Amino acid sequence: MNSRSISARLTIMNLLVSGAALLLASAGFFAYDQVTFRQALERTLSAQAQIIGSNGVSALLFNDPQAAASTLSALRTSTNIASAGILTADKRVFANYTRVPGDETVTIPAMPEGQDEAFWFRRAHLVLMRPISSEGRVIGYVYIRAELREIDVRLQRYGLIAVAVLLLSLLFALFVSRTFQKSLAGPIIRLAEMTRRVSREKDYSLRMPASTDNNEVAVLIDSFNAMLEEVQERDRSLQKAHDELEQRVEERTRDLVSANRELEAFSYSVSHDLRGPIDALNGFSYVLLQQYGAALGSAGKEIVDHIRASARRMRDLIDVLLNLSRVTTSSIHIENVDLSAMVRSIADDLSRAEPRRQVEFKIAQVEPVQGDARLLRIALDNLLRNSWKYTSKHATARIEFGANHDMGRTIFYVKDDGAGFDAAAAGQLFQPFQRLHKSTEFQGDGIGLATVRRILGRHGGEIWARGAREEGATFFFVLPQQGREPGAR
């Protein structure tokens, strides 16, 4: 509203107060002077009229207007008297006097009965009238007309003095307020500047210089400093806690990363090292069957076949584990990938491998995405094989691939009308080695969907599933928008 600073307000307040006080005082003095001046004038005129009156008694009694006129001419010494006169008892002019000849303009009003004296204030004149008595009888009247010019002169003089005093005292008030400003408003202004600076620079180490005064402003300054101290202290402890947390997180992360790496290296080496004995088992059992098959007999052959099947199976498991490990550790090479083409190629492979199955593929053309083609192919392969597998119990099946757009995201899906899954267990689908179906129902290693989730995770995407038992399953996944750096993990 009003943006004037405290110091300006203080100055204005000072000037207003002193100005108003002076004006009131001047007005009061002037009014008093007017009243006393008029009273004094009345008294003077009354005295003069009395003197003229008593000196004019004989002139009136002995009908001597010349004597009356010479009495009146004594008024010449009073410069403010414009005219005067002596009237007879029947109000005829007996003798008169005018300061300036021919200035006799006064009309004599009726004298109130039984009054000693009467005044008439005219515009610029005061007319005073007194009866002249002798032996208790009114024998005539005296009137004096005085000019009030002096009142105007006094008014002007008063005005000039008042203006001069006003100016001087306003100057003085200005000086005083400037002086007080330094001691009163100065600290407040400095405090305001300091708060502005603190909030602008966020530098809580700033301090107001302590005031030597013992007033509210000093208290304000001390409290401000104490507040800053408190803020700084909290800042410090907050920073400390933050730093400690950061450090701890860093340590944990480092621990985790190394543990993970060790685990992966371990599982890789275990898988790798396991392949040798399995290959040997497989090879030697083959040699056993070829060279000593006749000696084993049909029962022995069947046992060796079992051994070989188990070995193969173990080898497959190890391969899958190695793949999962590779998926986790291999570096990502980002390029444009046409998912629809990939899906078509995988669908062809599946149909060619089992031409007897009647599966209808419905593959929509989606926009190319950014990602690692090799890993994305593994992920799609796993998803489609999953659908292929869980629709195998149905005579005819339908597998869809497509994309929806929701809130600016592209959500891809793979949908089948197969065995589905228990909706309550949807969260376990993507855990490694977690299977919702018995391996007698559907064969599987329980690692495929876990691999898919890892791959999408490494791209910075995510996957989720929706389905119900015997009502098919739908897997949704999203990949980060184009141009965005995918997360490392």
Added chain:
Amino acid sequence: MDQVRSRQSLRRLTSAVFLRCLAVVLCPALFTLFAALAASGQSPRPTDLQVKAAYLYNFGKFVRWPEGSFAEPVFTVCVLGGDPFEGALDQVTNGQTINGVPVKVARIASSGGINGCRVLFIKGTEGNLVRSALVAARKTSVLTVSDAPEFLRQGGMIQFVLVQDHVRFEVNLNAVREGGLQLSAELLKVATKVVALNSSGVPQ
């Protein structure tokens, strides 16, 4: 204002008279007389005798007599040798006081009766009377006033004179002093002439 009122009433009167004149066909002389009266509009000027009577009374206000001169609390104005004022003096002094003392007019036949008089007027036409009265007055404190032409020279105190048809007066201060009286400066101010003549009429 009184003049205005009188003028209005006169005008009303004249118009009434005029109507009557028309009705009765009065002589125009009467009409002219009224018209002249209406034009003048002033109350008639007092006669010299009336003025003198008033002055005679007013003198008393400006004179101081020696302490204890008069035992009676009455201010007596005496007229010696016949009253020329035709009742004007009685009119002027009727019910009046001077310094709180009631005024009385006494007419005396001879100078032997001036005891108790404060102001004594001597008719100027009685030359012998004037002389004897002045002699008698020397023995008492009385303000002697006359309109006799040589009154001051004869040792009188105040003498009426006519100046431009107006009644004025002259004062012989020496006679006043010899009589033990004191005249106010106010009175001397309005006197036409103030002289100081000794009893033989020679200026001092």
